[in-house]
Amino acid sequence: MKDSNPAACSACATKGLCGGKGLVTLKDGVWTVNPLAIQMLGICSALAVTSRLESSLVMGAALIFVCVGSNLFVSLLRQYTPHRIRMIAEVAIIATFVILFDQFLKAFYWDMSKQLGPYVGLIITNCIVMGRAEAFALQNPPVLSIVDGLANGLGYAGGLAIIGLARELLGTGKIFGHTVLLEQWYTPNQLMILAPGAFFTLGVVIAVFNALRGPQDEEENK
Amino acid sequence: MKVLLRLLDKVRPTFEDGGRLHLLHPAFEAIEHFLFSPSQTTITAPHVRDPLDLKRFMSMAIISLVPCILAGLYFYGLRFIAIIVVSYAAGLTVELIFAIARKEGINEGFFVTGILFPLIMPPAVPLWMVALGVAFGVFIGKEIFGGTGRNLFNPALVGRCFLALAYPAQMSGSWLAPATELGGRVLKYVDGSNLDAVTTATPLALAKQGEFVSTAHMFVGNVAGSIGETSAIAILAGGIFLLMTRVGSWRTVVSTLASFAVLAAILRHAQPDRFGPVLWHLCAGGLLFGAFFMTTDPVTGPVTNTGKWLYGAVIGATTVLIRNFTGYVEGVTFAILLGNIVAPILDEAVFAVRLRRLRSEG
Numbered sequence: 001m002k003d004s005n006p007a008a009c010s011a012c013a014t015k016g017l018c019g020g021k022g023l024v025t026l027k028d029g030v031w032t033v034n035p036l037a038i039q040m041l042g043i044c045s046a047l048a049v050t051s052r053l054e055s056s057l058v059m060g061a062a063l064i065f066v067c068v069g070s071n072l073f074v075s076l077l078r079q080y081t082p083h084r085i086r087m088i089a090e091v092a093i094i095a096t097f098v099i100l101f102d103q104f105l106k107a108f109y110w111d112m113s114k115q116l117g118p119y120v121g122l123i124i125t126n127c128i129v130m131g132r133a134e135a136f137a138l139q140n141p142p143v144l145s146i147v148d149g150l151a152n153g154l155g156y157a158g159g160l161a162i163i164g165l166a167r168e169l170l171g172t173g174k175i176f177g178h179t180v181l182l183e184q185w186y187t188p189n190q191l192m193i194l195a196p197g198a199f200f201t202l203g204v205v206i207a208v209f210n211a212l213r214g215p216q217d218e219e220e221n222k
Numbered sequence: 223m224k225v226l227l228r229l230l231d232k233v234r235p236t237f238e239d240g241g242r243l244h245l246l247h248p249a250f251e252a253i254e255h256f257l258f259s260p261s262q263t264t265i266t267a268p269h270v271r272d273p274l275d276l277k278r279f280m281s282m283a284i285i286s287l288v289p290c291i292l293a294g295l296y297f298y299g300l301r302f303i304a305i306i307v308v309s310y311a312a313g314l315t316v317e318l319i320f321a322i323a324r325k326e327g328i329n330e331g332f333f334v335t336g337i338l339f340p341l342i343m344p345p346a347v348p349l350w351m352v353a354l355g356v357a358f359g360v361f362i363g364k365e366i367f368g369g370t371g372r373n374l375f376n377p378a379l380v381g382r383c384f385l386a387l388a389y390p391a392q393m394s395g396s397w398l399a400p401a402t403e404l405g406g407r408v409l410k411y412v413d414g415s416n417l418d419a420v421t422t423a424t425p426l427a428l429a430k431q432g433e434f435v436s437t438a439h440m441f442v443g444n445v446a447g448s449i450g451e452t453s454a455i456a457i458l459a460g461g462i463f464l465l466m467t468r469v470g471s472w473r474t475v476v477s478t479l480a481s482f483a484v485l486a487a488i489l490r491h492a493q494p495d496r497f498g499p500v501l502w503h504l505c506a507g508g509l510l511f512g513a514f515f516m517t518t519d520p521v522t523g524p525v526t527n528t529g530k531w532l533y534g535a536v537i538g539a540t541t542v543l544i545r546n547f548t549g550y551v552e553g554v555t556f557a558i559l560l561g562n563i564v565a566p567i568l569d570e571a572v573f574a575v576r577l578r579r580l581r582s583e584g
Contacts, residue, residue: 190390
């Protein structure tokens with residue numbers, strides 16, 4: 001990511017998505033440096049809201065929305081933001097999008113809003129959003145920043161969806177509230193919907209992810 | 223240990239060439255090697271180096287469990303054998319997978335876990351749960367920490383804790399009334415499904431409703447409970463053997479039971495109508511079994527002697543608190559797992575204090 005700089009934008013119009021950088025950025029966020037499994041960010045909400053698949057997906061969608069929006073605006077304003085107050089500016093932008101999403105949920109999906117509780121509001125403090133704004137959007141053009149926000153949001157949402165699916169399926173035998181594993185031959189494992197279940201599932205997801213990705217620079221795992 | 227060695231040396235000539243029972247020599251040798259490392263060394267390759275003596279250590283632990291195993295067989299019959307077979311099969315499968323992945327041999331570590339786990343199961347637990355629990359215990363409790371000797375938690379207890387949290391209804395509804403008929407159920411398979419045995423509540427669960435089973439019954443084992451924990455006599459017999467061979471540390475056991483007794487006595491003194499008598503509590507549930515066979519696990523307990531005293535105190539006190547003040551009727555599993563967590567810290571603290579004292583002295 002260090003090689004991407006504002007000058008890359010001139011290539012935007014000519015070939016591919018941001019001169020081929022788009023794909024690299026996309027792959028980075030979703031796979032190579034996946035925020036959840038490799039960078040270990042956003043663990044708190046990954047443990048808290050994943051007892052059901054539905055809430056995991058909504059949480060993932062919220063993060064994609066906030067991350068894309070905040071990355072776009074931080075990037076647009078990067079030339080005008082004084083360096084010393086950039087963090088405050090970033091938080092203000094992020095908070096705006098979080099509140100937008102929160103209000104949207106409250107207006108149209110009240111049940112889901114109640115279920116997620118404080119965790120939508122807590123996206124403001126989510127390290128992924130802040131981290132992308134700080135590490136990427138401040139140095140990159142708007143379109144590439146959108147791609148980065150989307151990639152990281154997807155990487156996070158994907159992880160959440162896998163955890164949510166595993167926990168709901170094993171913990172209750174259901175998917176989206178519909179019984180999939182019949183009670184005659186499957187006894188729901190209640191540990192999976194408790195907090196320890198989230199830890200075990202997350203641990204397994206991280207282990208599998210790292211095994212599939214193969215050993216790369218060890219610094220990332222630190 | 224010395225007594226055993228002398229006994230073996232005494233009967234050895236009977237099994238050597240020319241002895242009366244020399245045909246049985248292989249059996250004698252197997253027992254001897256099970257108990258002690260062989261004294262003869264190989265002349266050609268492969269040379270066996272055995273500095274750790276891990277196998278003998280494990281063998282002693284298994285022998286000390288024999289009284290509990292026999293009591294379990296007497297009270298709960300062939301189903302106990304089935305649970306043991308499932309436990310070993312499932313646990314060894316996980317061990318085998320990891321041994322292949324790591325390109326190492328299977329080591330003896332699992333043999334004790336494989337028998338400890340059935341002993342802390344409710345007698346009517348579904349067999350697939352036994353398999354799942356022991357596999358989880360070995361996988362999460364041991365292998366991902368690096369295998370035998372590197373585990374933070376006792377694998378058998380991790381497995382039981384997992385089952386207790388994941389399937390609370392089945393785990394707490396699988397207690398059988400033990401055999402009362404003469405001769406026990408040694409040749410019967412009972413799982414409570416077709417009214418061949420009554421499912422019942424454990425003494426600790428009954429105590430929550432204010433009903434106390436007699437201490438004498440619990441001492442002999444005529445009460446419901448996990449397979450290995452019902453008979454206090456069997457546990458004491460095996461446990462004292464374990465301490466005499468010094469495989470288990472008497473400090474940990476004494477400290478656990480003493481801290482438990484002291485705290486239980488204080489509670490009893492404060493509110494006799496609410497808390498059970500001390501001796502009753504000592505015999506109830508898994509306390510004795512846990513104190514003798516779980517806290518003495520050399521891997522998950524502390525190494526220093528001071529650490530062992532503190533470790534036992536943590537476990538004993540936590541057990542009293544969980545038993546008397548929470549919704550759980552039994553707290554030994556959780557107490558020992560909590561003890562496992564603090565064990566390394568206790569050692570660190572003991573070392574730090576000792577180092578500081580050494581430095582200040584010179």
